[in-house]
Amino acid sequence: MTELTSRQIKALETKQNLLEKGLELFHEKGFDNVTVESIAKACNVSKGAFYVHYSSKYDIFLEKFKDIDEFYLSFIPSIPTDLSASEKILLFYKGQMTYLRDVLGKDFVHTIYTSALALTMNEDHYLTNQNRQLYQIIHSYVEEGIQRNEFKQEFSADYISMLITRCMRGTIYDWIIFRERLDPVVEIHHMTSTILDGLKVK
Structure with missing residues (x-):
């Protein structure tokens, strides 16, 4: 090298x-x-x-989000491959929120997310860009769940992914609002489990 x-x-x-x-x-x-x-x-x-x-100055946010997404990618190998899609999603979110809470910290997360909201939201905005690694990871788990008949077939992978990623964004913003009154690791599990239960084939 x-x-x-x-x-x-x-x-x-x-x-x-x-x-x-x-x-x-x-x-x-x-x-x-x-x-x-x-x-x-x-x-x-x-x-x-x-x-x-x-x-x-917006590129500073892009740079940091790319760093964060690199962590998410590095976390994937720690998730057992023999779990159900729902279990993988819940483990991934647990890892994500633990990283945000314990490594980046609520003040830092508050800064990057609330400042990002000051920008015009469009399809290229990094928080909503579906090409972002974070969204691609969730989408792959959802597709796996559909293929294994774990999730209801009447819903598309895009729709299910949208619902699940809303749980993630909602948890982060509620954490910013409620701060110490809300633990994002606990909240993401409760919210996402509820959504996933409604999407599963009975």
């Missing part, structure tokens, strides 16, 4: 610094009140240096 040059290492450090400082400023001031110039200034670099790494 080729070793990185000192210049490449410096560039990676600058990109990471811009990411962390940008998220910190979003948390302190709100997404709309933070400019590219203010992020660059806080990192002691020029606006031009910012644009070398990110095309806009």
Whole structure:
């Protein structure tokens, strides 16, 4: 493996610094009140240096969500293959919410999700983009459940996936609203189990 040059290492450090400082400023001031110039200034670099790494301040969110999705992918091998689709979904969500609660923390999650809502929601918005790894993982489990006749055949994989991912987003936003009064790991299990029970073939 080729070793990185000192210049490449410096560039990676600058990109990471811009990411962390940008998220910190979003948390302190709100997404709309933070400019590219203010992020660059806080990192002691020029606006031009910012644009070398990110095309806009929104790209900071994209970068972090990609990091989060990489964790989700790395978690998949820990889920036993002989479980039902419903059990796999519940285990995956347990891992996801444990990661958000115990690793990222509620303040960080509050920052990235509420700031993301300040942006125009369209089909390309990362929170709703169905090409995102998170949604692809859930969709694959749902397809598996349909093929094994675990879920009712009258519902499409897209529809079932939509219902299940709404459980995830709803849990995250309720956690942001209710904070310590709600444990996302417990809540996601209760909510998703209820939905899954209604989708199963009796």
